[in-house]
Amino acid sequence: MDTVNEKVDHGTFSPSNESIASSPERSYVQQKRTKLSAFFKGYSFPISIFSIVFLFLVFRSFVDHQPVNSCETSTVWPSYARIHDFDERYTRFSEKYSLYLYREKSVIENAEPSGIPIIFIPGNAGSYKQVRAFAADVAHQFADLLSASYDEAIASGKRNLDFFTLDFNEDFSAFHGQTLIDQAEYVNDAIAYILSLYPDTRTRSSFPDDDLPYPTSVILLGHSMGGMVAQSVFSLYNYVKGSVNTIITLSAPHTMAPFPIDRHLVEFYDSVKEYWTNSFLQPPENNALADVFVLSIGGGGLDTTVVPEYSAISSFVPPTNGLVIFTSGIPFVWAEVDHEAMAWCERFRQVVSRGLLAVTDARFPGGTKPLDERRALFWRTYVYGASIGNDLFLNKKDPLKEMLLYSEDTEYLGEVAHVTFDHFGDSNKKKTVVPLPHGKFQSFQLLTDQSLDIGSHVRVQFCKLDPSSSFPGSDDTEFGINALCHEKNEFLRLYPASTFETKHPHDGGVFYYLSAESKDLVDYDFILIDDRNFERREGFLEGFLSPLSLKPTLIDSSVLKLLTVGERLEFSPNNTLLSAFHFTGLQSSLFSYKLTLEYEIDDGVPALFAPFMKQKLQNPVESRYFPNIKSADIIMHGVSPFIDNVDTIFNKSLVLEFYMNPLKYQHVFLRIQPDYYGSMGRLLMRYRTLLASFPFVILAYVLRNQITRFNKGGSFSDVLEALELFARRGLIKLLAVVSLLTVFLSMSYRATTASAEHADNAVAAWRASAINSRSAFWKQNYLVFGLQEPMVWMLAPVLTIVFIGFSVSLNFLLTVILKCVSFLIRIFVKLRRSFKNIFFSPAKENIQQLTQETDLGDNVFKCNKRTIQFRIIANIILLTVSLTVVPFQFAYLFTCLTQICTTAKALYAAECCEYGPSVRRRWSFFNFSLSLLVIMLHLVPFDMPIILVWIRNVSMHWYIPFPTHHNFFSIIPFILVTEIQRTGRMLPRMSDLELCLNNFLLYFLSFYSLIYGAEKPYLIHNVVGLYFMWITYLYAKDFRRRDKLTKSYNPSFSCFINTPRSAHNVNSC
Template sequence: MLRRLSGSHKPHQSHTYLDAAPARRHGPEIDNDTGYLFVPQLSQQQATDLYSGEEANPSPFSTRGFAGDTRQTTPSNSTNRQENAMSFESQIFSPIINNSMEGHKLRRSRPRNLWSCSLLTISLTVLSAISLYGIIHSYMTRQIDPQGCKTPRMMPTYIQLIGFDTEHTRFASKYRLYLYRERTVDEYSEQDIGLRGVPVLFLPGNAGSYRQGRSLASEASLYFQDAISHDQEKLDAGTRSLDFFMADFNEDMAAFHGQTLLDQAEYVNEALAYILSLYHDPRRSGRDPNLPDPSSVILIGHSMGGIVARTVLTMSNYQANSVNTIITMSTPHARPPVSFDRDVVRTYKQINDYWREAYSQRWANNNPLWHVTLISIAGGGGDSIVPSDYTSLSSLVPETHGFTVFTSTIPNVWTGMDHLSIAWCDSFRKVIIRSLFDMVDVRRSSQTKQRAERMSVFKKWYLTGMEAISERSLPQKDPSTLLTLEDNTNSILPQGQRLVLRGFGNRQLPEAHLLPIPPQGASGKKFTLLTDQLLDSPGGNGKLEVLFCSVFPLRAGHSAALLSSNMDLSGGSAGSTRLACKSAMEDAINLPASTRSSKFAFDDALPFSYLQYNLEDLMEHQFVAVIDKAAKRSSGWLVAEFSDSSDALIQTKVGLGRLLATGLDIRLPAERPMLTEVKIPALHSSLLAYKLRVGKQPCGEHAELFTPLLRQYISEPHESKYFVNVKEADINLHGVAPYMPPHLRDRSAMRGISFQLWSDPSCNASTELSLRVDIIGSMGKLAMRYRTVFAALPLLVTALVLRKQFQIHDTTGLSFYLGAFDQFLTSLGIFIPFSEALDLCLRISLPLLFIILTFVSASLATSNSGMDNSEKASTDWRSNSTESAINFTRNDLLLGSQDSFFWFLVPLFGLISIGLCVVVNYVVMALIYGLATIRSVLVSRRGYIKHDDPRPAAIYPSLSSRQRIINSAVLLCFVATVIPYQFAYLVACLVQLATCVQTLQYARESKSNSQYNFYNYVHSIFIPQRGYTGYVPVLQLGHTAVHWWTPSPSHHNVLSIMPFILLVETLTNGNMIPRRTSRLRHVTSALFIILAVYAALYGVTYAYLLHHIANIVTAWLVGVHFASSGFLFRSLNQAFEGSSFGEDGPPGTNGNIKKLP
């Protein structure tokens, strides 16, 4: 007798009940209380005849009977029993399936057109394409910072240090160490490689070459020969040449493999010990024996090489104090560039935690990094490999030990750079090498100056000099020049008057112009001076010298002994005034020249000289003396003045909403200082871009001394951009960025963008500033900051679509039980196409989830903002230590936004993700259709035909079960020992593609619903498998191609690949996944929901866990395939349902292909 699957309700005795969804109108009769279909009662003999294939009484649904198959059958043969069961299915239950659909109204009277697409899906896909095109087009064409790098020339020679072999490191067969020598400059031979200077080690980045360090090494050799070697004062101060060593990491892809990072750091520590040992060997070192042997090496890292440099100090084989200076270029310090590898994320956390904990120590003796200085240099918006936001050290290092600066900030560089050019840019390499020569001191065993002195050198060379942390040398200097003037001189300007000079050498004699310094009681005063001439040193032969003077109290006879320079402008007059003066030359700030012919800040032009002092810095002086020393008339100009901060500073309170609506317009009055500064605290996000327009300034009868010069800057990180001859400027910044950890210091004074405008005050004309949000240009800023989102959110969409497909599959169709044989005959479910399930999700589940995520994103941003205020109120950042109570992971969730203004990004990225899923689905379908068509043509030419068979067919029918098990076992053994599991994914993807192709071919030939169901199933499984795992073999190809036999345990985890291999192998057998009609079906739904939610919340920050969750989902599907008829699922059914009956699905059946006679 046919019995119910589950439940306590007993069916009517005159009917047999079949588990099914609610029937459509004109379909079979429905028992509304039980939800089962029923057909007339069958006797046990009729059921036996049906299952054995023997024709008995005619079927109530067919005139031919239940087993109308014309093929010969043998009742004892189990295969024939299955075939007759399928015949029973096709004759009895196909009419029921065609007429009994569930609430989604999915009528299956004939195979659905897989290419069909609803109007809603098409509309959303079009909107998605428009949005994505806008982002990409904006990124490629809008708000692009100009680049002005010149390619240097060099004559490199690389000496491989073959002595650094397996006796020193276990990585000698994989990595190598080189010494750079410039031909025609450096002296070296086979016996003497010429080690006479300070050791420097260059570390390349991800897939980088050691040869990238040749630009810096060549400049070091040339500059020492041309300048340092002839400067006895520098030589006496301990300056020597730089010996550049280079690590060859064989272009390993360290950004995608954490173990590689650790291996390289271990190798570098061993290389440091070997390099230092070379200087102890008199046969290799030509150093002065009176100098101490080096005990430390300067590290310079490009890209991930900078992370390797920081990792060196955390390794167990690190030799204490062997590194005290690290300079990194385009290095992502704050967070890993991608998070697909667990070891990379874990290694980053360990490194950053170590550095934060070290600097959180109250006492220097407890801080192992107290002597270390770390400088991070970023290329800016031109870097398309690593977002320059990630180069920030603000969450890692206090400002006493390091800082982050952009190349557009560095004086005499003033240009952005891409990820590669930062390693060879000519103007940039000159600054790096000069700063290194300024901070080395071979008289110390560390080979460098003390930490505070090194930081002063780096601030001098890398910062503009206008930052709050910039140091002025004037207050620490002693007077060096005695200036003598006539008593009745008229060169002293009235208090508050501006000094303007047009031309020099008018008197053809030295001439002094004195500006009285306001009294100390005057608050908010600032002195500024701008000129197109270089400031001369005392006793020099230049045109212009600027001195800060006070009245000299001693007699003339003592002047020569106390002051090194004497400047007498009294003309021999008996009555004279003597002033003791300090030179301001060392505090001069270079600004890019801004003239009518200027185009870019990095143009080849003599820079402007600028001085800026607060009144507090001049408290011991009474006059500013501008000395015109030109012996003949020459062109040039100078503007100097004391200004009030109330006139020079404009503090705006405009909000972002108002700025979007109306913009910001500021009118600068005609009577204004030379320098005007505008602060806009509300503009601090790196996701927005702006357009700034500067109105034309008429200058009357006098030609303007210089055209407007604009500086855009933020204080943390130190990013400045200059716009010369400015009329319109593209404004973008690297301020508050997504997913960035919070700062160590108080950010209240650092938030917001500021503009400094230098304009000719002698024109006495007003001008206007107009600032507008560049909406189109802002779209491009999403590309770099959120590129990983476009890999995570599509997985969310795919997970929900798969959930919908399994949900419908488990709740539609028929399941029945034959008591005569005490087993299930079949389980018929409908597995709808991916596109149809996506269309259903677009109506409720996806919009609902994205609405929830939008509110979550806004609430997280609001709470993070409140956390900033609470931490700021409870933290004193004037000390050198950090605060360990800060939650550095609070911006890891969702879109990592720290501003609720960007709530709209969640639905925007959701829309784009939906469009990407639609496109990927149809691209994959087109690929499968094309391959299936080609295969059909090839098979037909070879004379193969396929019988009409509605069952899923095996892809490799010639392989036995034993052979399949052996193949899978062999592949897993290779994964465990030789090949990384990522390549096993690639194999699984290819096999799955073959399964899709052959399944589609059978479905198109047979026109069978069951074949189309199976194709929809394997197609939907292939989409996330290809989308998520497709990137892994590509990224690991470079890593594994070079010395692939080197052990890497994290890449040989069998459990990371086993479920995928088993599932793919199961699908090649043609096994359709059985339906789960019990409560166990909710497990499938729950797993897909977990995957979707995790992809939304942590898919960007911890993307590697997506693989583990997908692995669990896959393992569950394998379990459903393999254990559906076993003891496990019967036990689970009893636990969930309380029934003694299990459930089963149809056994896997193979297709029937025969050769034409």
């Protein structure tokens, strides 16, 4: 057995071949050389195979289930005018960042700003030129508006929009909190400067507006991390109160940083969310954000950069001041958009431009309409739908108009349940009167492929009879009806067309859908359908007075049932266009489902349109459309791991709406089944951070087992061997702990959010949740795997096994790589010695030594006085530079490279030693060195992005401070341990108290990585650094003890002077 007091004979050791073959050391060498083959026979191998296969299926599922990318590029004629006057007098970042004014060459000639200011903020590595798509389209739409109705547009406060754009030199803002703070400070400086321009530029404008107030606020348009910068400007010292009242963000990660690897970045997010939450909990008169509206637009499943649910703002912005939507539900877009295409997608930019023009109004100092009107217009533009021909720009109210209806051109239908048009324009009677039999119907629904905009050829109006008029009798052939009528645009919704040839909602065509509950029509007596076509025109219109309400039928199926057996439904449309079902169990964004439909059809009824389905969530507002539906993949971006979804349980769960002709489709069979393969792809984006942080849960536990065994007098076990032991004895315990923690945390989270889920309305739910989160000790949904539903706890042990297998696979791969490096070293050494023997004549006294030498690894860790001095100087320089110039992550990379070299040399030395008493010691040192290397390499993914940020800043000649990355204690433990390792010295054995403290530190690392690995993984580096400091202490204590034992030892193999040969040094066999 290998012990500290092992005696070594310093004489010549020349055993015979028989003694070598039968020696326990040779047996130990043979065992070590069969480690890799033994790996395939243990439990670790099937776990690794399961993990690799699972991760491969996750990736394939993610790729296979990507939506169709239907975006078309936009065409612009850009012109960027840099504002050089915005210099160091106004901002301290003038040398790093720049401000530009965009002008569309084909439309705007005036180079000076004179309209309503908008600032575009690019995202991570984004360009200021990304503003061109939106600015160009706004310019063209505004020009079209002026050409159509100049006087009316100017009188309603419409002016051109001045797009300013910020050049951040493509900073990596997603990785570094200080960069975000600097950008936000620059935005505030730019806002103050821009607002100061208008008193002069408007007077010099070709269309001076003396009666209009000068703008006192701007609109912020942010893409990606630029949206987070826009949200943060309010909490900085240089923010001018009231200078921002509208924020529009595109694929911005508001809720959580995409890569939470920097302490400053996570603290930045927490501080911003805390500021917004506290502000809205204040009375309106004390709330600096009371007039601010935030529109957050997510790209959906095509966005592979930012998790779509990270666009949510409901946890810190109440529904009165915010709206979260996805592009799949935006009228005229109806498609998911990838992260980069959010800045140039043709159909999407048109809708964004329309919304910007809708909410701006130069008659107000803020340059926008009041908050309530802004909110209504945003809902109208991005949720309900309003086309260019509608009253969106001018925001007119349709007044009641007197209508005289005569029998010559009007058809009176009497009390009917439905009305159908299969074409338009060839009837003499252009107007159709549909009476409203109050008390005999619950809802009115109408669907048509004809435009219902103001000025269109088909009108649907709601009318009330003049007191002096009445409906004609059943025998009256001639009549006259006097009524007051107007259009109710608030009842109008726009849907993608659904024909029997339609494959995707964005294929083209629009359906107009009008619906209203009977209680909303009590002031009206009839519905007037006015056909103003003078020639025959193909198309359809279906209208129904339904005995059913528009409210969906509640399906209270549990999550467990939906994930195991699914759900089956049968329903009959029963004289209604809309059949809606509310599934309270469909909330999670982690799972995908397969939906299939079968119909019983009446062949005698013509099919004017194909059935289609609308899938919708209320919070966030997400709609997906399935035209010509027979089957569909049901996915949603609702309740998600590590996200606060604040709302009532009905607003968080899924509603499925089916639109079909009830006369044609008399009976429908609906089936929903879990899609396990599709669900696997949903895990990739949401748990990608845990691929880097979760392995520390296992590695810390495995290292604890290795040290415990070594401390009892055994050899230090191999990493793969220790992982195998963990798989056999510790895996079940870990799975039990993870499962219990998941159930406990999810139940605790449900208990804390119960008040919000059962609130009367969304605003009350938000306040209840905000108060609870502010007083909570921790946020349960941010811990472990972030699962918020107790019934899906089984996902936690599955993911645990996957991450364990992933870690085992990485360790196996690293071991193989080191063995290959060791093999190359041996070949190099042998070739060098052969070269010396051929071209140089060794002295006679050295010939015998060269021919009898059996250990090629004797001199691996030898070093002289000059080498020691060089190492000391190099480390002092490295430490000084990392504390002053470069972030400590740079120095950490050097320590990793040093440890790689040390481990490779340790393996080389161990494999060269065929026999002798130090065989075990050499393998033990290699195993210990490899264990430390594995832990160090797992920290590299957390450090590389910071290095990229620093390199980017240096390339721009901007030496931005890295206050959180010049930490002495974050690097010195790794430098000390790697330098000690270079001496070839083995870890000293510990006392019982020291072993307990050692185990505590490793358990703490494992526990922290398990609990906070997703929310705050950056602290794992500090915890590992603390443990490396502990290892340094153990070495220092052992050096001091050995220094007292021997004072006059002349080193021949060690870099440390006072080190006895019998110590745990691996330099000799």
